[in-house]
Amino acid sequence: MLQVGKTYDPLLKRPFCIFKREGNVIQFVYRIRGKGTRLLSNCKKGDIIQAIGPLGNSYPAPKKDFIAVAGGIGIASLFPLLERFKNKAFLFYGARTKNELVMINKAKSLAKKIFTTTDDGSIGQKGLITDVLNDFLENRTMPVYAGGPMPMLQKVSDIVAGRGIECYASLEEHMACGVGACLGCVVKTVSGYKRVCKEGPVFPIEEIVW
Ligand SMILES: Cc1cc2nc3c(=O)[nH]c(=O)nc-3n(C[C@H](O)[C@H](O)[C@H](O)COP(=O)(O)OP(=O)(O)OC[C@H]3O[C@@H](n4cnc5c(N)ncnc54)[C@H](O)[C@@H]3O)c2cc1C
Ligand code: FES
CATH class of the missing domain: 3.40.50.80 (Nucleotide-binding domain of ferredoxin-NADP reductase (FNR) module)
Structure with missing residues (x-):
């Protein structure tokens, strides 16, 4: 979850995948979608942004092609x-x-x-x-x-x-807290509601009730 601006507007951090990690460098790749990502794109080299993570799960490793x-x-x-x-x-x-x-x-x-x-x-x-x-x-x-x-x-x-x-x-999913506390990101699954930020974001696809 990355802080996108320097003020309280927007208040909430935005979720992104960790695109690449090399040593102590983490890279993100993002599309400008709305206010938050536009503000993020204005960041300059040397700016400091707050981040929480890594959060949630990831894809299980494939055993073959x-x-x-x-x-x-x-x-x-x-x-x-x-x-x-x-x-x-x-x-x-x-x-x-x-x-x-x-x-x-x-x-x-x-x-x-x-x-x-x-x-x-x-x-x-x-x-x-x-x-x-x-x-x-x-x-x-x-x-x-x-x-x-x-x-x-x-x-x-x-x-x-x-x-x-x-x-x-x-x-x-839209996220608010990112750490499983607010239930703002729940999705319906065959075994009840699950938090995308905590139990996900990766789910076996047959578990999701669309
Ligand atoms: C687990 C996860 C990983 C993600 N990883 C990446 C990534 O690596 N790179 C990347 O570019 N984006 C990623 N996203 C999407 C990214 O978080 C949103 O594009 C971003 O939060 C939009 O913020 P904004 O303030 O620019 O847009 P807003 O002003 O908040 O919204 C602009 C528009 O986008 C829609 N929108 C906003 N957030 C989402 C969302 N999460 N899902 C669907 N629609 C949304 C809104 O409904 C609105 O129509 C990820 C989302 C999740 C949940
Ligand atoms: S974003 Fe708050 S519980 Fe998932």
């Missing part, structure tokens, strides 16, 4: 996995437009094979990445790791349902 499905900035959650398990991932990476396929060349160099789509066809196949995934998964049962917007994750859930495919999703 796997599928990574990223929607836009959802790639941030998958990068550590791609780096740790180089050339093991079939990466399905979709975004609205070319500019939103961030770090595409780096992603290419880490994946065994990459499939890209954009909504506007500006790069890769035109359409939804989940459609390409659906075709690829025919007769395959590799584990799937997904990070991206909730509608994409729900689509992935529909695709893997009933196929005996192990699948994990990193959920993007």
Whole structure:
């Protein structure tokens, strides 16, 4: 959870994935979405921001080749996995437009094979990445790791349902405290409500009630 501004507006820290950690340097990659991320983007070298973390869980390590499905900035959650398990991932990476396929060349160099789509066809196949995934998964049962917007994750859930495919999703919920105290981030699961910040953000996808 990163403090995004120097004042009490916005009051709440914002959640981000740890994109990379090397020695005592931690990197984040983020998309400017609203007020908080815009303020964050104004930070200058040498500025100090408060952070709480690391918080929550992470994807379980894949034991063999796997599928990574990223929607836009959802790639941030998958990068550590791609780096740790180089050339093991079939990466399905979709975004609205070319500019939103961030770090595409780096992603290419880490994946065994990459499939890209954009909504506007500006790069890769035109359409939804989940459609390409659906075709690829025919007769395959590799584990799937997904990070991206909730509608994409729900689509992935529909695709893997009933196929005996192990699948994990990193959920993007609004967060307030980030440490399990406020219940502001709960999602409905088959075993009751769970906190995305504490029990997640990664859940076996079949546990989520969409
Ligand atoms: C576990 C986790 C990890 C994340 N990792 C990253 C990351 O690595 N990089 C990155 O760019 N973003 C990440 N996000 C999303 C990021 O936290 C939000 O984009 C950010 O909080 C938006 O803050 P803001 O003040 O700019 O936008 P706001 O002004 O708060 O909101 C702008 C718009 O974005 C929507 N929005 C805000 N937060 C979320 C959210 N969490 N889920 C869905 N919609 C939201 C709002 O409804 C509104 O429409 C992550 C979210 C979670 C929960
Ligand atoms: S953000 Fe407060 S419990 Fe999750």
